[in-house]
Amino acid sequence: MFLINCPYCGERDQTEFSCGGEAHLERPKQPTELSDDQWAEYLFMRKNIKGIQYERWNHTHGCRKWFNIVRDTSNDKIHAVYKIGEKPPVKI
Amino acid sequence: MKKNLRIANTKFIDQTSRISFKFNGKTLYGFKGDSLASALLANNIHLVARSFKYHRPRGIMTCGSEEPNAIVQIGNDPSLTDPNVRATEIEIYEGLEATSQNCWPSVNFDIGGINNFISPLLPAGFYYKTFMWPASFWEKYEYFIRHSAGLGKAPKKPDPDLYDHQYAHCDVLVVGGGISGIISAKLSATKGLDTILIDDKNFLGGSTIYQENSSYKINDINSNKWLNKEIESLRDYPNLIIKNRTSLAAFHGYNYLLARENLTDHLSYNEKKDRIRQRLWKIRSKKVIIATGSIERPLIFSNNDRPGIILCSSIKKYIDYYGVKTGENISLFTNNDSAYETALSLNKSGIKINAIVDIRKYSESSIVKEVLNLGVNILWESTIVETHGYKRIKSFEVMKLSKDGNSVVGSKSKYITDCLGISGGWTPMVHLFTQSGGKLKFKNDDNIFVPDENKTPSDQTSVGSCNGDFKLNEIIGNTVENLKVFLDLNKTCYDDMKVICPDEKTKRNIWLLPSDKPLYKTKPFLDFQNDSTAKDVKLALREGFKSIEHVKRYTTTGMGTDQGKLSNMHALGIIADTTGTNMGELGTTTFRPPYTPLSFGTIVGRNVGEFFDHTRRTAIHDWHIENKAEFENVGQWKRPWYFPKNGETMHQAVQRESKAARDSAGILDASTLGKIDIQGTDASEFLNRVYTNSWSKLAIGKCRYGLMLNEDGMVYDDGVTTRVGDNHYIMTTTTGGASNVLSKLEDYLQTEWTELDVYLTTVTDQYSTISICGPNSKNIIQKLIPDLDLSDKNFPHMSFKNSKIFNVKCRIMRISFTGEHSYEINIQSNYAKDLWKKSIDIGREYNITPYGTETMHLLRAEKGFIITGQDTDGTLTPSDLQMDWIIGKKKYDFIGKRSLYRSDTIREDRKQLVGLLTDDPKEVLEEGAQLVENINNKPVEMLGHVTSSYFSPNLNKSIALAIVKSGKKMKGKKLIVPMENKNISVTITDTVFYDKENKRLNA
Incomplete structure (x- = not known):
């Protein structure tokens, strides 16, 4: 059970949050111009990395804000937390 | 039998307060401070249970949480009884009633004991192998297997006890109150850190506290006295919390x-x-110090499971702590020096030591010499090859070990005994370290797994014997050195300690001791609780199981309620020996929480009964109760299902309500519908993106139905949204979907469409909704609000008015989910019950009839309106629902649009929504029933299923909605609904059954 440092509220228990899966999957601006394959890539394909993964989290039982974290899925260590729209840290 | 084996007054047992308890119906006595096990032993009772598979007599084997045999059922009320309680852990109290488990009719005479004699027929994997064929017999086998499975008896009534949860935050948590835990707690508290010390016993000090032995000295006083002073000094720290009888269950x-x-x-x-x-x-602790100690290992030899065979350290604790002797003619069997401590304790208490069998060639250490000087007969380089005695050990046979330890040599000699202590060395309790994600390393010298300090996942450390330090001087020295770094200390009160203790020099370990008989004729038990033997492990290896996780599951070694605390190391050792692998490479099975079993009551705490989940009630709920509504759970909401009158059945009530709503007037509490207030300069654009249809041209004061999809193109939610201002909308959602819809919309606004100026607020609870429908609804509303112009011109269908009822502001929408002329009044919730009552009073002359969700569902089904979640299941597109009209074709984009023309979503043979009429109009289909075309072509192809089905009182016939493969093209076609005892013939129709021209909306 990890502790997450919500960028708006501070450090809270994991039970207050929900995970929204892989981060930085931008919704295509013009979906109608995509082929079936390209659209399927956006819609269905996820990396599910063992190791450093960029994830979306929501402070469901708190400020209800979405933000991103960088988590090592092999040991749950959180390396960075940053707001939506901010650039992800390059070096972990 | 009747003997008092209580030999001494110890300071831990209060011999002035006698306690009576019952074991297997017999009244016995013990003293305050006794465990059930010590009290039974004091009464000369060793046989307490039968083993799981062979029903062999089993006795108390340990004195702690690792106990595999002495598990009992507590309580006399079978409906509230507590199974699988370890007799070694429970403290006796006045009135305690305990019974043996897994035996019938009694622990002394157990019919299942026959399994012991046919045990050659019951090897590892017996059940897997035997009951595989013929496959069709499984149902018969299962009946018998279920009867013989399981330990103890589960209680039949809800747990009557009260449980609690509490959070704690600290700087340092010390787990274990033995000597290393006490030192750790004191060092942490001295530094001023907020410290919690927990221990599962009712006393602190671990095994050192009853170590009455002058061979162990700290600063010139006996180790137990020194430790006692340390424990006393802990009371001086306000920043140290000590919790006894508290066992750590999990380390996440x-x-x-x-x-x-x-x-x-x-x-x-x-x-x-x-x-x-x-x-x-x-x-939540910033730092964790694990000081969980170690437990003694048994030795693996033939018939090592008889009652009266006890771990050496446990015999010592029963004497030194409880003042109970476990026998009068005791022998010991060991591979290390610690058994000699037991010998000294026995001698001090005047108990005869028959012989000590030691597999080592010799031991030079001082403690062994001390025992030798007492004249005890020590049989060096020897092993026990067999034991005798069914319900209590009577004798054992000893032979000399060969040099390599693989076989025995020479002649057999027999020894009479009534209690045999065994010691196979010590196993560090590394459970918590590995639960937290730590990795272990193997120490070949001691044959132990210890924490790898380089693979520690969080800010924690292990000290004492759980870290592989067994000698007193090492325990103290290494604990202090370790904590100096871990807690960043310079000088401590434990620097320059003078510690004297015996030094063990000779080690010898044989995982499976040899016998003069071939292995298949012996019974060397590994896992006492699950009755798996060394033979079973070897059989598993022969049959091709290589991974330890597989061997474990195949033989069930280590899978009992004790989780193999005693057996796992030997199983690993035997696998390593047999396969020629190094134990370090073999690794261990996974240690999973909880460390000891937790009752469900503890896990759920206060979240039981009405506190299990929130119950949401509308503002009008009390009126529904007063008027005898039956309720339906919709999400967390309680919604009136129907309002039975004068003993009506549900069917009768629903038929009456449905008829009344269409003939005159019905009233529905629709407050549970989700309501989201949407404001902002981009609100219209936002709705364009989330709904399939267009919202730009919706005039202020107008309402529109919207369908919301997932990005995969499947229908997600629906509802009517009203434009109440230029930049202001009220969206309604389904009752069950309200919070998910809000979350989803927030997600898009916060992460994808950050450029939009839109704000969402849930107002579901703030506004209550009363829906009045039927041909007389207009008259009722007019009487409620005389000055409101209700003409179709001023207030047409799908429009909205701000108004006031009795001087309270309200919003009135003329929208309809029944197909009738209908109004929905939204009012602040604190006025809702009043308004509801007034509406009923005013409507009485029109026979206004309150109706519930069942009638609501029936009325909308007559009109072919879908209910998302009932007629849809996340696999249907708008086109599948025959709702192509709601797709804004000209819209550039909306959620799910691109998916509507994926190759899969444009298939014509998808399942599609249709109406169904039964050939017999009285026959009402079952929701969920399958639809087929031909029942003779086997396998029969399932074409779809019924999603909604009712008897319509307004049409006087049965109607249904269904999803059917290629349903759109099948209008008029006959299908069959096969039921258990009949086949029902149905015809596919249009989804709208009633008022196809929508004339009644303006009636």
Whole structure:
């Protein structure tokens, strides 16, 4: 059970949050111009990395804000937390 | 049998307070401070249970949480009984009633004991192998297997006890109150850190506290006296919390730990009444010090499971701590020096030591010499090859070991005994370290797994014997050195300690001791609780199982309620020896929480009964109760299902309500519908993106139905949204979908469409909704609000008015989910019940009839309106629902649009929504029933299923909605609904059954 440092509220228990899966999957601006394959890539394909993964989290039982974290899925260590729209840290 | 084996007064047992308890119906006595096990042993009772598979007689084997045999059922009320309680852990109290498990009719005479004699027929994997064929017999086998499976008896009534949860935050958590834990707690507290020390016993000090032995000295005084002074000094620290009878259950990531505190299990019935039984501590600690110690290993030889065979260290504790002798003619069997401590304790208490069998060639250490000087007969380089005695050990046979230890040599000699102590060395309790994600390393010298300090996942450390330090001087020295770094200390009160202790020099370990008989004729038990032997492990290896995880599951070694605390190391050792692998490479099976079993009551705490989940009630709920509504759970909401009158059945009530709503007037509490207030300059654009249809041209004061999809193109939610201002909308959602829809919309606004100026607020609870429908609804509304112009011109269908009822502001929408002329009044919730009552009063002359969700569903089904979640299941597109009209073709984009023309979503043979009419109009289909075309072509192809089905009183016939493969093209086609005892013939129709021209909306 990890502790997450919500960028708006501070450090809270994991039970207050929900995970929204892989981060930085931008919704295509013009979906109608995509082929079936390209659209399927956006819609269905996820990396599910063992190791450093960029994830979306929501402070469901708190400020209800979405933000991103960088988590090592092999040991749950959180390396960075940053707001939506901010650039992800390059070096972990 | 009747002997008092209580030999000494110890300071831990209060011999002035006698306690009576019952074991297997017989009244016995013990003293305050006794465990059930020590009290039974004091009464000369060793045989307490039967083993799981062979029903062999089993006795108390240990004195702690690792006990595999002595598990008992507690309580006399079978509906509230507590199974699988370890007799070694429970403290006796006045009125305690315990019974043996897994035996019938009694522990002394157990019919299942026959399994022992046919045990050659019951090898590992017996059940897997035997009951595989013929496959069709499984149902018959299962009946018998279920009867013989399981330990203890589960209680039949809800747990009557009270449980609690509590959070704790601290700087340092010390787990274990033995000598290393006490030192750790003191060092931490001295530094001023907020410290919690927990221990599962009712006393602190571990095994050192009853070590009455002058061979162990700290600063010139006996180690137990020294430790006692240390424990006393802990009381001086206000920043140190000590929790006894508290066992650590789980160690999760980020130093989040769960501990169970036992508050009343040791108290008499009167004392425990109305008190919290157990408290689950949820601890976040910045640093964790694990000081869980080690447990003694048994030795693996033939018939090593007889009652009276006890771990050496446990015999010592029963004497030194409880003052109970476990026998009068005791022998010991060991591979290390610690058994000699037991010998000294026995001697001091005047108990005869028959012989000590030691597999080592010799031991030079001082403690062994001390025992030798007492004249005890020590049989060096020898092993026990067999034991005798069915319900209690009577004798054992000894032979010399060969040099390599693989076989025995020479002649056999027999020794009479009534208790045999065994010691196979010590196993560090590394459970918590590995639960937290730590990795172990193997120490070949001691044959132990210890924490790898380089693979520690969080801010924690292990000290004492759980870290592989067994000698007193090492325990103290290494603990202090370790904590200097871990807690960043310079000088401590434990620097320059003078520690004297015996030094063990000779080691010898044989995982499976040899016998003069071939292996298949012996019974060397590994896992005492699950009755698996060394033979079973070897058989599994022969049959091709290589991974230890597989061997474990195949033989069930280590899978009992004790989780193999005693057996796992030997199983690993035998696998390593047999396969020629190094144990370090073999690794261990996974240690999973909880460390000791937790009752469900502790896990759920106060979240039981009405506190299990929230119950949401509308503002009008009390009126529904007064008027005898039956309720339906919709999400967390309680919604009136129907309002039976004069003993009506549900069918009768629903038929009456449905007829009344269409003939005159019905009233529905629709407050549970989700309501989201949407404001902002981009609100219209936002709706364009989330709904399939267009919203730009919706005039202020108008309402529109919208369908919301997922990005995969499947229908997600629906509802009517009203434009109340230029930049202001009120969206309604389904009752069950309200919070998910809000979350989803927030997600898009916060992460994808950050450029939009839109704000969402849930107002579901703030506004209550009363829906009045039927041909007389207009008259009723007019009487409620005389000055509101209700003409179709001023207030047409799908429009909205701000108004006031009795001077309270309200919003009135003329929208309809029934197909009737209908109004929905939204009013602040605190006025809702009043408004509801007034509407009923005013409507009485029109026979206004309150109706519930069942009638609502029936009325909308007559109109072919879908209910998302009932007629849809996340696999249907708008086109599948025959709702192509709601797709804004000209819209550039909306959620799910691109998916509507994926190759899969444009298939014509998708399942599609249709109407169904039964050939027999009285026949009502079952929702969920399958639809087929031909029942003779086997396998029969399932074409779809019924999603909604009712008897319509307004049409006087049965109607249904269904999803059917290629349904759109099948209008008029006959299908069959096969039921258990009949086949029902149906015809596919249009989805709208009633008022196809929508004339009644303006009636």
